[in-house]
Amino acid sequence: DGRRAAAELNSRGLPGIGKSFLALELACRLRQPLRRIYYATFKDGASAERLWQSARRRLSLPALFVLDDCHLAPEAGEMLLERLGPELRGGKLKLVLILRDQVGGAADQPDDTLAWLARLKEERAIIDLRADATRTLAVACHLRPDFTGLSRSRIERLHNTCGGDLLLLDEILQTLTVPQDIDTLEVSGVLANVRTHYFGGNRRLPTLAKLAALAQFDLLPRADFFEGQWQPSEETSADPLMTQMFAPARYQFLHSSLAALVLRSLVQLDAGDDALDDTVASITAAALRDYLLHLTAPSNSSGEFALAIAQFLRAR
Numbered sequence: 001d002g003r004r005a006a007a008e009l010n011s012r013g014l015p016g017i018g019k020s021f022l023a024l025e026l027a028c029r030l031r032q033p034l035r036r037i038y039y040a041t042f043k044d045g046a047s048a049e050r051l052w053q054s055a056r057r058r059l060s061l062p063a064l065f066v067l068d069d070c071h072l073a074p075e076a077g078e079m080l081l082e083r084l085g086p087e088l089r090g091g092k093l094k095l096v097l098i099l100r101d102q103v104g105g106a107a108d109q110p111d112d113t114l115a116w117l118a119r120l121k122e123e124r125a126i127i128d129l130r131a132d133a134t135r136t137l138a139v140a141c142h143l144r145p146d147f148t149g150l151s152r153s154r155i156e157r158l159h160n161t162c163g164g165d166l167l168l169l170d171e172i173l174q175t176l177t178v179p180q181d182i183d184t185l186e187v188s189g190v191l192a193n194v195r196t197h198y199f200g201g202n203r204r205l206p207t208l209a210k211l212a213a214l215a216q217f218d219l220l221p222r223a224d225f226f227e228g229q230w231q232p233s234e235e236t237s238a239d240p241l242m243t244q245m246f247a248p249a250r251y252q253f254l255h256s257s258l259a260a261l262v263l264r265s266l267v268q269l270d271a272g273d274d275a276l277d278d279t280v281a282s283i284t285a286a287a288l289r290d291y292l293l294h295l296t297a298p299s300n301s302s303g304e305f306a307l308a309i310a311q312f313l314r315a316r
Contacts, residue, residue, distance in 0.1 A: 007088040007089065007091070007093070007094055007095065008081065008088060008094070008095045008096075008097065008116075008120060008125060009026075009094075009095070009096045009097070009120075009125050009126075009127065010096075010097045010098075010099060010117065010120045010125060010126045010127070011023045011096060011097070011098050011099070011126075011127045011129065012098070012099040012100070012101055012126060012127070012128055012129065013100070013101055013128065013129030013130065013131070014100070014101055014129075014131055014164065015100060015165070015218075015255075015256050015257055016164070016165035016166055016167055016168070016255065016256070016257030017129045017130075017131055017164055017165070017166065018129060018139075018166050019068075019098045019099075019100070019129055020066075020068055020098055021166075022127065022129065023066050023068075023096045023098050024037075024039070024066060026096065027064050027066055027096060030064060030094070035061070035062045035063055035064045035094070036058065036061055036062070036063045036064070037063075037064050037066070038054075038055075038058060038063060038064070038065045038066070039065075039066045039068070040054070040065065040066070040067055040068070041067070041068040041069045042067070042068070042069045042070060042072040042073045042076065042077075043068070043069050043072065043218070043220065043252065044245075047076060048073075048076040048077075048079040048080040048083070051065075051067070051076075051080055052080055052083045052084060055084060055087065055093060056087070059087060059092050059093060062091075062092050062093070062094075063092070063093055063094075064093075064094045064095070064096065065093070065094070065095050065096070066096045066098070067080070067095065067096065067097050067098065068098040069098065069100070069218075070097045070098060070099045071099050071100045072218075072311070074114050074117075077097060077114075077116060078114065078115060078116045081095070081116050097120075099117070100218075130164075131163065131164020131165075132159070132164070133155050133156055133159040135164065136155070136158060136159040136162065136164060136169060137150065137155050137158075137159075139166060139169060140158060140169065140173060143169075143170065143173055144173050144176075146178075146179070147173075147179055150179055150182070154179060154182045154183070157182055157183070157185060158172070158182055158185070161185055161187060165257050166257075167255065167257045167258055167261060168190070168257065168261055171190050171193060171194055171197075171261065172185065172190050174193065174197075175189055175190055175193050187273075188268065188273050191261075191264055191265040191268045192265070192268075194261055194262065194265040195265050195266070195269075198237075198240070198241065198262065198265075199237055202269055203237070204266070204269055204270070205231070205234050205237060205238070205266055206229075206231070206266075207226055207229045207230050207231065207234055207235075207238075208234055208237065208238045208241075208262070208266065209262075209263055209266040209267060209283060210226070210229070210283070210287045211226065211238065211242075211251055211253070211259075212253065212259040212260070212262045212263035212266070213259075213263055213280075213283055213284045213287035213288070214259075214287055214288065214291055215242075215251070215252075215253035215256060215259035216256050216259040216260040216263060216284070217256065217288075217308075217311050217312045218256045218311055219291070219308055219311055219312070220245065220250045220251065220252045221250060221251055221291055222248055222249065222250045222294070222295075222304075223244070223248070223249035223250055223251060224248070224249070224294075225290075225291055225294045226251075241253060241254055241258065241262065242254060263280060263283070263284075264276065264280055267279050267280050267283060288312060291308065292305060292308060292309070295308060
């Protein structure tokens with residue numbers, strides 16, 4: 001199998017479909033020979049030069065590097081592959097690249113502007129994760145063995161409700177007692193469960209909602225954008241959902257899918273289910289507009305504006 005023999009492997013798919021989990025699970029199961037496992041992400045602003053030097057320093061033993069969010073720096077990914085060519089060919093290093101697809105794109109036809117992605121496709125070294133009903137059923141039955149044997153109509157209803165997003169699927173399954181509950185499944189009940197799970201009940205957290213609106217595009221908004229906006233204890237409630245980064249200080253949500261789910265659950269408190277989509281869109285547009293204006297201030301780096309636009313246009 002070309003996938004087993006390849007020194008480089010690409011895992012690609014939509015947000016929330018399990019790319020990072022799959023890549024790390026594969027890495028942990030690669031026993032022969034025993035390898036050190038390293039993880040890095042382009043979210044941290046890592047350069048190809050820095051990653052190359054880091055990999056070279058860690059090859060005293062065979063190593064496997066999992067490099068996430070390659071869609072943020074496709075040219076850097078290509079440069080890294082070129083510079084690590086001797087190590088990859090020598091067999092001491094293996095590399096797993098994780099790439100987010102754009103919605104509406106042809107997942108079976110990699111971007112032809114990325115030579116390295118086209119080459120991996122030719123070498124059958126791409127794992128293409130698709131959000132279909134069959135995969136939703138497999139994950140649901142793994143989490144809930146009592147759901148084995150679901151009817152086709154229930155499988156489709158479950159899949160259409162979660163859209164293939166594994167986080168949302170997990171939240172949904174926690175609200176279902178028996179398979180028959182799928183017949184009356186409503187997202188509104190799931191969102192109420194999210195509020196209880198993360199915030200202990202129905203709490204209005206407007207600044208967290210603004211942060212989630214930006215984080216659903218995988219943006220890492222600067223902390224100074226939110227100065228003076230946090231309500232008492234609101235930032236504390238948000239803390240388990242994100243990490244704080246520095247130089248400059250900024251917030252990173254655990255995952256864009258979680259951000260989208262939290263945003264909808266918070267907005268639901270002030271908008272009925274019929275108006276939920278429009279209200280989420282309005283809050284998202286306002287948050288993005290205000291943040292882009294914030295990035296155009298003379299004290300901020302102009303490069304961040306372009307990055308924010310690029311990530312917004314690529315996102316779900």
